[in-house]
Structures are given as structure tokens and as C-alpha cells.
Amino acid sequence: MEALIPVINKLQDVFNAIGSDVIQLPQIVVLGTQSSGKSSVIESLVGRSFLPRGTGIVTRRPLVLQLVYTPKDDRENRSAENGTLDVDEWGTFLHAKHRIFKDFNDIRREIEAETERMAGANKGICPEPINLKIFSPTVVNLTLIDLPGITKVPVGDQPEDIEQQIRQLVLKYICNPNSIILAVVTANTDMATSESLKLSKDVDTDGRRTLAVVTKLDLMDAGTDAMEILCGRVIPVKLGIIGVVNRSQQDIMNNKTIQDALKDETTFLQRKYPTLANRNGTPYLAKTLNRLLMHHIRDCLPDLKTRVNVMISQYQTLLNSYGEDVKDKSQTLLRIIMKFASSYCSTVEGTARNIETTALC
Numbered sequence: 458m459e460a461l462i463p464v465i466n467k468l469q470d471v472f473n474a475i476g477s478d479v480i481q482l483p484q485i486v487v488l489g490t491q492s493s494g495k496s497s498v499i500e501s502l503v504g505r506s507f508l509p510r511g512t513g514i515v516t517r518r519p520l521v522l523q524l525v526y527t528p529k530d531d532r533e534n535r536s537a538e539n540g541t542l543d544v545d546e547w548g549t550f551l552h553a554k555h556r557i558f559k560d561f562n563d564i565r566r567e568i569e570a571e572t573e574r575m576a577g578a579n580k581g582i583c584p585e586p587i588n589l590k591i592f593s594p595t596v597v598n599l600t601l602i603d604l605p606g607i608t609k610v611p612v613g614d615q616p617e618d619i620e621q622q623i624r625q626l627v628l629k630y631i632c633n634p635n636s637i638i639l640a641v642v643t644a645n646t647d648m649a650t651s652e653s654l655k656l657s658k659d660v661d662t663d664g665r666r667t668l669a670v671v672t673k674l675d676l677m678d679a680g681t682d683a684m685e686i687l688c689g690r691v692i693p694v695k696l697g698i699i700g701v702v703n704r705s706q707q708d709i710m711n712n713k714t715i716q717d718a719l720k721d722e723t724t725f726l727q728r729k730y731p732t733l734a735n736r737n738g739t740p741y742l743a744k745t746l747n748r749l750l751m752h753h754i755r756d757c758l759p760d761l762k763t764r765v766n767v768m769i770s771q772y773q774t775l776l777n778s779y780g781e782d783v784k785d786k787s788q789t790l791l792r793i794i795m796k797f798a799s800s801y802c803s804t805v806e807g808t809a810r811n812i813e814t815t816a817l818c
């Protein structure tokens with residue numbers, strides 16, 4: 458089943474390569490108010506520190522993050538991307554194609570610089586996404602999208618209609634029926650007033666692609682706990698409600714590692730929520746996401762196949778129109794593209810068959 462996601466990523470590469478945008482791929486979009494912990498959740502899922510995080514508006518352009526599973530002996534990816542590469546994990550940006558980022562602190566600095574370049578230095582936002590790929594032997598192939606947080610009051614260079622602008626920007630990503638929405642809510646605010654759950658409900662009315670993530674479990678007032686929230690008794694969320702503990706601002710300043718944070722998260726959950734500990738926490742969130750993504754891809758496969766087939770027949774028509782005697786480069790190119798498309802199509806088909814015979818969950 459794990460084989461399904463690489464297929465989708467390959468498809469994305471093929472369609473990118475031929476400059477076509479015909480396939481809408483599943484992706485995970487993180488939605489929430491400013492400083493609710495969206496960027497922190499993404500970092501924990503990836504297992505590396507590389508995102509700008511902090512109080513106030515930090516994420517000011519969408520970040521489309523494609524995780525690419527790259528085994529240590531994957532020569533193809535390594536030599537194609539880098540010649541001789543001496544690290545196991547690295548990143549590349551679409552806007553700086555030829556630069557290999559081996560240091561994850563440099564990735565964060567590049568995101569900051571690229572944000573400033575397009576969105577200015579004074580809290581402005583820009584809808585143009587930053588595209589980052591991270592290659593690693595310890596990730597699953599996922600596309601995650603980090604978004605600016607929902608906000609109400611303009612600050613710095615933000616225009617009067619900042620709330621509307623961010624709303625439009627966020628809607629663009631969550632409206633996509635192929636996206637899974639991670640609606641982030643903080644444990645120390647009232648879930649019933651959650652903007653992210655409200656917004657996700659607007660676009661995902663029957664809740665088929667929304668998962669709630671409750672952050673800041675460690676910051677609840679003395680005498681309160683998140684039991685009711687986590688059990689879905691405050692607001693039920695069909696796909697689930699998963700509580701997490703990310704690093705605090707102090708932890709960030711102390712350079713606390715994600716590994717240490719994950720250990721502390723487990724300890725915290727076992728102490729504070731012993732009966733719920735195995736259904737919460739970042740590792741459980743990652744597992745749930747993988748499962749959802751696979752269900753989602755399975756549901757999309759029939760449509761995906763139709764689209765690839767349409768493309769094949771379009772190219773076939775084009776190829777036929779060249780006639781017998783024209784044997785130039787473009788014809789060869791078309792053949793290659795078609796070969797690609799049909800091999801992907803049969804992979805999709807095979808995968809669909811596989812999934813149908815495998816019990817999911």
C-alpha cells in the first residue's frame with residue numbers, strides 16, 4: 458500500500474515536466490489562526506527543524522512542501538539532483554533550482570529571504586507559494602502546505618482587508634477537493650469558536666477530509682484538561698481529533714531537538730491522558746494522515762485514470778497527424794511522453810486493483 462504515494466508523486470513530476478496542470482493531487486493543508494502552531498505541527502511531522510516559527514505573523518507566503526522518500530542507496534535521485542552528494546537529507550527550492558541545501562538552518566533562512574523578497578519586510582503577505590522539496594530516507598512521500606494564519610486586525614504594512622486576503626488565500630488551498638485539511642485548534646481556547654473548524658466546514662460540509670489537531674495541550678489552565686475536546690464531546694470531527702504538544706517558544710530559543718520534543722510529548726500524554734495516550738501525539742497523527750491520504754488517493758483513482766487516458770488519446774491523435782513520413786524529434790518526444798503516460802496509467806490501474814483487494818485501515 459505504501460507504494461501508492463510514490464506513484465502519485467511520480468505522476469506529479471511527469472505532469473510538471475510536460476507543463477500540464479490537469480491532475481489535482483492529494484495534499485495536506487494546515488489551517489488555523491495565527492500562532493496556533495501550524496508550522497510547528499508540520500515540522501514535527503517532518504522530524505526536522507527548518508521552518509520559521511514564532512509569535513505574530515511569521516508564515517507570510519504559502520509553503521508547498523514536497524517530501525521525497527530517498528533511500529540512502531537511491532543513486533538515481535542522488536546523482537540526478539546532485540552529482541556527488543555526501544548527506545542523507547537535503548532540500549531544493551523551485552526558485553533556486555541548482556542550489557542544494559544540506560543545512561536545514563539554511564533552508565529556514567532561504568524561506569525567510571524568499572518571503573521578504575516577495576512579501577516585504579513588514580508583515581505583508583503574498584499569495585505566491587514557495588516550493589520546497591525535502592529529500593530524506595526518513596520521510597513518507599507527502600505534500601504538505603503551510604499557510605499564513607487567519608488573522609483579524611492589520612499590523613505593519615498589512616492592508617485594511619488583510620483578513621479577507623488571508624481568507625481568500627487559504628480558501629484557494631482548502632477548496633481543492635483533493636486536499637486533506639488539518640484544522641489546527643489550540644487547547645487553551647474554546648473549540649466552539651474555532652475559525653479553522655468553521656472555515657473547513659464551509660468547504661468540506663460533510664467533513665470527509667477534515668482532521669482536527671489540538672495543539673498546546675501543555676498550556677491549559679490549572680484544573681482544566683482537554684478530555685472533552687479530545688473525545689469529540691465538544692465538537693465531533695468525523696475523521697478524528699488528535700492532540701499534540703509542540704515545542705514552546707522557550708524550547709525553540711533553547712534549540713530543543715524534535716526528538717527530545719517527541720519524547721516529552723509521549724511522557725506528557727501518558728501522564729496527563731493515560732487512557733488516550735495511544736490515540737494522540739505526533740506519531741499517531743502521522744499514521745492517521747498516511748491512512749487518510751491512502752483512502753483519499755484510492756477515491757481519486759478512477760478520475761485520475763480517466764484523465765490520463767484522455768491525455769494519451771490526445772497525444773495519439775497529435776502523433777497520427779504527423780503522418781508516416783515525418784520522423785523528426787517532436788515525434789520521438791511525443792512517443793516518449795505517451796510511453797510515460799501509459800506506464801503511469803497501468804501503475805494507477807494496478808494500484809487500484811491492489812487497494813481493492815487489501816483491507817484498508
Ligand code: GDP
Nearest residue numbers: 492493494495496497510511673702703705706
Ligand atoms: P503558526 O503561526 O500557526 O505557524 O504557529 P507556530 O508554529 O509559528 O507557533 C507559534 C508559537 O506557539 C511558537 O512560539 C511555538 O513555539 C508555540 N507553540 C506551538 N505549538 C505549541 C505547543 O503545543 N505547546 C507550546 N507550549 N507552545 C507551542
Ligand code: NA
Nearest residue numbers: 492511512513
Ligand atoms: Na506565528
Ligand code: MG
Nearest residue numbers: 495496515516
Ligand atoms: Mg506559521
